[in-house]
Amino acid sequence: MKTISPWFYIPSTYFLEGLPYIIINTVSVVLYADLGYTNDQIAFWTGWLYLPWILKMFWSPVVDGHSTKRRWLLTAQTVMAAVFLLLAACNGLNAFTHAQAANNLNFFVLSLFGLLSGAFVSATLDIATDGYYLLALTAPQQGYFVGIRTIFYRLAMILGSGLLVSATGALANHLPKYQNWTLMFIFLAVLFLAGAVWHRFILPVPPSDQPARAANKSVWADAFKTYFTQKNILYILLFILLYRFGEALLEKMVPLFLIKPTAEGALGLTMQQYGLIKGTLGLGAIIAGNLAGGWLLGKFGFKKCIWPFALALVLPNFFYVYLATVKPGLPVVAALITLENFGYGLAMMALTVFIMYVSRGAYKTSHYAISTGIMALGMMVPSMLSGKLQLMLGYELFFWTTAFISLITFAIVPLTAHIDAIDEAEQAFKQQI
Numbered sequence: 001m002k003t004i005s006p007w008f009y010i011p012s013t014y015f016l017e018g019l020p021y022i023i024i025n026t027v028s029v030v031l032y033a034d035l036g037y038t039n040d041q042i043a044f045w046t047g048w049l050y051l052p053w054i055l056k057m058f059w060s061p062v063v064d065g066h067s068t069k070r071r072w073l074l075t076a077q078t079v080m081a082a083v084f085l086l087l088a089a090c091n092g093l094n095a096f097t098h099a100q101a102a103n104n105l106n107f108f109v110l111s112l113f114g115l116l117s118g119a120f121v122s123a124t125l126d127i128a129t130d131g132y133y134l135l136a137l138t139a140p141q142q143g144y145f146v147g148i149r150t151i152f153y154r155l156a157m158i159l160g161s162g163l164l165v166s167a168t169g170a171l172a173n174h175l176p177k178y179q180n181w182t183l184m185f186i187f188l189a190v191l192f193l194a195g196a197v198w199h200r201f202i203l204p205v206p207p208s209d210q211p212a213r214a215a216n217k218s219v220w221a222d223a224f225k226t227y228f229t230q231k232n233i234l235y236i237l238l239f240i241l242l243y244r245f246g247e248a249l250l251e252k253m254v255p256l257f258l259i260k261p262t263a264e265g266a267l268g269l270t271m272q273q274y275g276l277i278k279g280t281l282g283l284g285a286i287i288a289g290n291l292a293g294g295w296l297l298g299k300f301g302f303k304k305c306i307w308p309f310a311l312a313l314v315l316p317n318f319f320y321v322y323l324a325t326v327k328p329g330l331p332v333v334a335a336l337i338t339l340e341n342f343g344y345g346l347a348m349m350a351l352t353v354f355i356m357y358v359s360r361g362a363y364k365t366s367h368y369a370i371s372t373g374i375m376a377l378g379m380m381v382p383s384m385l386s387g388k389l390q391l392m393l394g395y396e397l398f399f400w401t402t403a404f405i406s407l408i409t410f411a412i413v414p415l416t417a418h419i420d421a422i423d424e425a426e427q428a429f430k431q432q433i
Helices: 010-034 039-065 069-097 105-136 139-171 179-202 219-228 233-242 245-251 253-259 271-300 302-326 330-357 364-418 420-432
Strands: none
Touching (some): 010 039, 010 271, 039 219, 069 105, 069 179, 105 364, 219 364, 253 302, 271 330
C-alpha cells in the first residue's frame, strides 16, 4: 500500500479546523456589530458560543470510544457545510424581509442557534482532527508538523477574519443590506463540502485508529480518571485556565473597539480596514510568532522559553491603553496590533506544546480535549463579562483595567517549573528524534 505524505492532508485538515472557530467566535462579533447590536449584547451572547468547546471534554470520550477519528472528522466537515448553509439562509431571509436586524428577535435567535450549532460541530471537529493527528503521524512527524498545522490553522483565521471580512465589507457597497453576509456563508459551505470530499479520498486509514476500550469500566470514566489523577494536576489546571486571562477580557472588545464609531470612543475603522489590520496583518504576525515560537521551543525547551513568551503575551496589552487614549493614525494602529499579535503567536505556541505534553496515555485524544475545554472555560467567562465592564468604564479605563489584570499570568508561570510531565515529554521527544 502506497504511503500518503502528511503534506497532502495535514495542512487542509487544520485549515478546515481553524475556519469555523474564527467565524463563530470572532467574525460573529463583527457581524452583530455591523447589524447594530450593543457591546454588552454582543459580548454576552457570543460569549456563550464558547460553551461547546468547554463541554467537548464530556463527549470526547465518545469520540474516543466509538467509531474512528477519520470517520468523525469527515462527518463533522460535512455537517459544518450544512450549518453554514443554515446561516446563509438566516441572513438571506433577513435581507429578503428588509428587517432591521438589531430589532429583529427572530433573526437574532436563529443566527445564534446556527452559530451555536456550528460551535458544537466545530468542537467535535477539533477532537477528531487532533486525535487523528496523534494517530496518523509518528512522533517525529508530530514534532515536525506541529508548526505546519498551526500555520494552516492561522491561515484559516486570516481567510475568515481578514480576507472574508474585507470582501464582505466591500460587497456591502454594491449589494442590498445583509446579502453580503449571505454570500460569505454560502462560500464557506461550498468550501467545507469540497474539503470533506477531498479528505474522503486522501486521508490514510491508520491501523491504530480504532475505538478505545476501557477494561471493566466506561471509556468516559477511565479518560477522566486518568486525566484528573495525573501528577501536578492542580498546577496544570491553573496554568491552562489563567495563562490567557487578560486576552480573554480583550478578545470580544478589541474588534468592537476597532470598528465601532469614534463618537463612542472607538477607532471607527471600516470593515475593509479591520480585515486588513486585525484579520490579515495581525494574523500574519501570529503565524510569524508561531514559527518563531516553535523554533525556539524546539531549540531551548519549554521551561526556558515560557518567561519571555509570557512577557510577549502580557505587555502588549498596554498598547490598547495608548490606542484608546491617543487614537493615533492608521499606520500606528496597524504597527501596534501587528506587534501585539506576534507576541500572542509566541505565547500560544507555548500553550499548545504544554497541552500536548500533558495529554498522554491511551486516552491522549480525550486528554487533549479536556485540556482545551478547560482553556475555553477560561476564555468564556471573562469574555462574557467584558461587554458590561467596557460600557461601565469606557474604552480607556477598560483597557487600563484589563492590562493590569493580565499580570496574573506572571503569577501562574512559576507553577510550570514543578510539572514533571513537561520534562518527561521533552526527554521522550529527544529520544525519538
